[in-house]
Amino acid sequence: MRGRGERRPPMEITRVDAGAGRLALRFAGAFPADVVPAMRECVWQLVGRPDAPIDLDLSGVESMDGSTMAVLLELRGELEHHGTEARITGAHDALARLYELYDAAGRRPTRPVPDGPTSALEQIGREVAGFGEGVNTTLDYLGSLLDAAIATVRRPANMNWADVTRIMERAGADGVPIVVMITFLVGMVTAFQAIVQLRQFGADIFVADLVALSVARELGPLMTAIIVAGRSGAAFSAELGTMAVSEEIDALRTLGLSPYGFLVYPRIVALVVVVPLLTLVGDLCGVLGGVFVSMLRLDITLTAYWQLTLQVLDLWDVASGVLKSVVFGWAIALVACQRGLATRGGAAGVGLATTSAVVASLFALVVIDALFTVLFNLYGV
């Protein structure tokens, strides 16, 4: 039977009687890897339901790829599994060496395959155990931070103060343009939406009140924090993650330095200082976005809009947003550094840690914002 192999001479497998009650399949021609499916099909068609021992006779083979030999050995195993004695014969020269190589490899002990989850219950158990480990890791991280804080108070040199200004510049000054642009646009969009709704009640002059309050209390701090989480949170996580996988964190420890004092606290201090400052910039730009739209759509002057804004805003409105932003900065640095330090497994691990840091930071920001809103409402401020 000729196979569908495309090379010349094509593969050919024929069934013959080998005598002494044995059956033989004679392989002839070339057997590159791409004839494997055809070869399997041919063998099973020719063998049918074998009732005699089989010789796989390779004496006519001119060439055979290693992959083809591997599959042929597997076929032999399948035949034996079906209760038929099968052996490979007639392999010569290079083919004999190829056969010996793959046959010996097949007989070497293989590593045990780790057991996969066997049931839904086991998978749930694994998830719960994983969650427990996550909680344990987080508590360990917080405990280590506390330890490092105490050590830093006792010995301020433990803290890498030199890094604080560098990180503040990167997270703060370098982030100003994007904060300005985003908060200005958010102020514009808020004003547009407010004008459309308020005009229905003839109250469009209150657009200044709405923009000022929403930007100062919610949008300014939140949008700024989201930008910082995307820029600096991701950068912290990637930087610390890369240090973790390239043994730099281990090196720090062996030099007697705490990664918390040396790497985490400078980032926390930097963001706790920088995020409120960026928030003030964002507040101002958000209001300016409202001014811009109102001047275009309401024919209101800059001075008049500014006076309306000052009338409605009191110091607490701005201060409450700034207070939130301090906690936002702390949370972003805390989460991003934790994910970075926990990085394992090379470049892919760094990517995962960075993604995880941004997602977890955003989640934390929304939760913290909701908590603040509830608290401020409870206390009527």
Place this chain on the structure above:
Amino acid sequence: MSDPVIQVEDLAIGWGDRVLMEHLTFDVPAGDVFAILGGSGSGKSTLLRNLIGLEVPMGGRIEIRGVREGEGDGVRPAFGVLFQSGALFGSMTVGENVALPLRQWTALDEASIEAIVHAKLALVGLGGAEHQLPSEISGGMKKRAGIARALALDPPIIFLDEPSAGLDPVSSVELDHLIRTLSDALGVTTVIVTHELQSIFAIAKHCILLDRDARGIIASGDPRALRDQSADPRVSRFLNRRAGEE
């Protein structure tokens, strides 16, 4: 054999719940080059991480210069470490890397630190490389800079993890020579984790050989004597670079 600076007794190490090696007992004599040998996956690097305190042993005891591991946390380290990749801090220059432990653990003024950094870098053949970033130097130079950082505080012990890995033969021989010279001249006890046999025969006076299947030490002593005289086929096979018989 001189007095031991590191004593390991009935140590068990591993990952998670999995024991990799157990009943490890050995002493590292002072002032010599001591090698921890073994095939890939035999637990050499895990043992090193336990010795330098990056992992907590699953059982047993490690004492470095009479101090039990874990008792010396937060104090000036008693040893320096060269990691496989060099592990220089990428955001600092080579000089700042070497200066870091000096700034942390000494009250030296900047001029003195600068002089020491220059001297340490010159010692490892990197004089003048103070202002280069790790990304600007070769793999061999990174390892030399890592040794300079490990020696910054003049520790009595240094640990080297696969110092020759990834180096060309010439750089590898030069590094071996440097390690031997530092050990002889400074009296530094050097613990090397490696499977580079030529390096070990050239520089180490003592070694232990770990075996994954035995989950422990299968030989200890002078590496050349073990190579030539050991009756244990596993030891002879490893040290004479012979493939395993099936």
